[in-house]
Amino acid sequence: MVKLVTLTIDGVKVQVPAAATILAAAGKARVPIPHLCYMGGINEVNACKVCVVEIAGRQRLVSACTEKVAEGMEVLVSSPRALAARRTMVQLLLSQHECDCAECSKSGSCQLQKLAADLGIVEIxxxxxxxxxxxxxxxxxxxxxxxxxxxxxxxxxxxxxxxxxxxxxxxxxxxxxxxxxxxxxxxxxxxxxxxxxxxxxxxxxxxxRDDTQKLQAALAADKTVIALAPPAARIVLAESLGLKKEAVTAAHADSALKQTGIAHTDDGSRASALFIKKEAELLFARLQNKKEGAPPLFSSACPVWSRFLRFKYPNFAKELSPNGSPQQIFGESAKKVSAAELKAKEIYTVSFMPCVAKKGEADAALLDANGAKAVDAVLTPGETSRFLQSFDLKAEVLETSPALASSAAGPAALSNSLVVPVLAALYEKITGQKLPAEKLQTFSSAPGRKDYVLELDSRALRACTVVGQKNAVRLLDDIQSGKAKYAYVEVMNCPALCQAAPQN
Ligand code: SF4
Ligand code: SF4
Ligand code: FES
Known part of the structure; x- marks a missing residue:
């Protein structure tokens, strides 16, 4: 039986387990206590002291994130003493912080900046x-x-x-x-x-790394800029234009980006289709030669996962697909094919992506021995937003823009799993027919894992998609121990599916 205690926080009565911290009790009482360093279960180091509160009858102020509750405790979050101490702590933090907010990419979403403003701090x-x-x-x-x-x-x-x-x-x-x-x-x-x-x-x-200046410079130098703007980028566009994200279409992406001077946009469906075809061909070749118990082919579409595998499981690194990702296929095609089609003097490629690892992927993949890159710049959502805000984009113009030929909601949206289309392409390559629904079973054999069994003539081919790094580690352990056998594995490293991490 969990022992409960009753206390008040700024006059609000609350009952919580005796082992709870004041911060946890305040959360239950819905009394906000400012805090910076605390992340439940991850970072409980009592470093910033911003969560300092007063306890009635006690001389010493305490950190709400580490101090445990007690029966009858009277916590004062906003007493003059607590507020003065909190102001002092924030001023001490600011004394070791370069406040160049005007040129800081976090300005506007910086917790320290907000805290200083909330506490009315105007001088240090x-x-x-x-x-x-x-x-x-x-x-x-x-x-x-x-x-x-x-x-x-x-x-x-x-x-x-x-x-x-x-x-x-x-x-x-x-x-x-x-x-x-x-x-x-x-x-x-x-x-x-x-x-x-x-x-x-x-x-x-x-x-x-901020790549917006590189893109601005390419536009100013009159280079022919071709942009990869997959569905995830549309959400950022929606926010920049004050539109609801459901209302934004590929046409908005196309039109908004063209207003910035970008010559052509690509929603990524062609690159995804080519990636799928190449993966199916590779899988087909491996099936011909595969020995019993051989490790699976690992998709390399998620660059975080590819880096993780190389660092942590180097014995599996050679099983990573050499096909890169749709981003790189887009870049190569834009540099080679589109340059010829457009008769452009110099093509500059930019990709709007939800993930910082895409910058690393673009940096590492050289197009030729002279160091030319397939993708010249990658802009994450924060950069995309800053880039778009530097233009006076007109949403009303966008709404009358013609739709793109290929819908961003097509079958190979970059942010979705590509396993099913790869298996469908493999089935078609082997049988010459479209994949009938009854030939593909799906189920889940472990948390965060989606299994696929593809019925192929006399054989069954197993594949899976795994979301989240912890689940991927469990899968690798299962493969190493022989508990799990797959021919094709796709891992999407981030639990929020290629989106920024949830804030704690
Ligand atoms: S780099 Fe940022 S998260 Fe890391 S200790 Fe410094 S302020 Fe905290
Ligand atoms: S949290 Fe991720 S991005 Fe940051 S240092 Fe660690 S591995 Fe690199
Ligand atoms: S939140 Fe930093 S000490 Fe409590």
Whole structure:
């Protein structure tokens, strides 16, 4: 039987388990307590002290995220003492933070900025002590030491959620900071570019590399810009234009991007269709030669997953498909085919993608020995939004724009699983017929896993789609132990399906 205690928080009575923290009790009582470093079960390090509250009758103020409740406790979140202490704590954080908000990509969504504004802080009473450290400007993930407030969210989300341990606390006392573990340069570290630490950084110290200036420069230089704008990019367009996301179509994407000077847009369905065909051909070839118990072919469409597999399971890395992803196929085709068709002097390709790892994928894949890239720039949703906001886009014009020939809601939408279309293409290649529904069974053999059994003449071919890194690790363990056997595996690393991580 769980022991319950009753307490009040800013006068609101609440009953919670005796082991609960004041922060958890306040959540139940719906009394907000500002907090920065705390992430339940992930980062409970009592670092920022922003959650400081007063307990009636006690001299010492306490951190609500670590202090346990007690019977009859009277918690004061907004008493003059608690507010003064919270202001002091935020001012101390600001004294070690470079407040260049006008040129910070997190401005407007920065938790530290909001907290300072909510507390009415207009000046910092403490002497600024800003530490600096060089960072590789070419790496897709950027870190600005001058903004780090040492909350350790990045350290623990990377280690405990992503299992990668890229970050580590360094030095001690007043000099404590965060850096890449083992003194490595970030380019040498096992970073999958999942973006979770960027999403969790409350102070703008972590961000994606900004590629908007590169795109602006290409437009200014009159290059013929071709853009990949898959369905996920339409959601960002909707927000930029003040439209409801359900109301935005591929035609909006096409028209909005053309208003910026982009010459052509591509919704990705052709590249996806080509990717599917190449995967089916590869799978067909492997089926001809495959020995009993051989490992599956792993799709390489999710670059976070590809990086994870190379870092953590190098024995499986050779099973990664060499077909890359629809993004890279789009880039190669735009550079080779469209350049000839359009008789363009210089083609510049940009891809609007939901994920920072797509930058890493584009950086790594060279088109030729001269270092030319298939995809010149990749803009994540934050960058897409900033890029679009620099133009005066007209939604009313967009609504009368002609529709694109191929719908963005086509069968090979980039953000969806590609296993079924790959299996359908394989079936057609082998039998010469379209895949009938009864030849493909689907079920789930484990959490986050969707299994497919394709009936092929006398054989059955097993494939699966797995969502989430934890579920993918379970699958790899099952494959290694011989418990699971698949011919084709697709992993989508992020639980939110190629979208930003949920905020804690
Ligand atoms: S980089 Fe960001 S998340 Fe990491 S410790 Fe610094 S402020 Fe916190
Ligand atoms: S992007 Fe992901 S893997 Fe890389 S450091 Fe951040 S949390 Fe870790
Ligand atoms: S949120 Fe409680 S100490 Fe940071």
């Amino acid at each position: 009473r403490y002497r600024k002590k800003i530490a600096e450290r060089p960072w590789d400007p070419a790496f897709p993930l950027q870190r600005d030491e001058r903004k780090c407030i040492k909350c350790f969210r990045c350290v623990n989300v990377c280690a405990k959620v992503q299992t990668m341990k890229v970050w580590q606390a360094q030095k001690s006392g007043a000099l404590t900071t965060v850096g890449v573990a083992d003194g490595l340069d970030i380019a040498q570290a096992p970073c999958t570019l999942c973006g979770q630490c960027i999403a969790q950084c409350p102070a703008g110290a972590l961000s994606e």
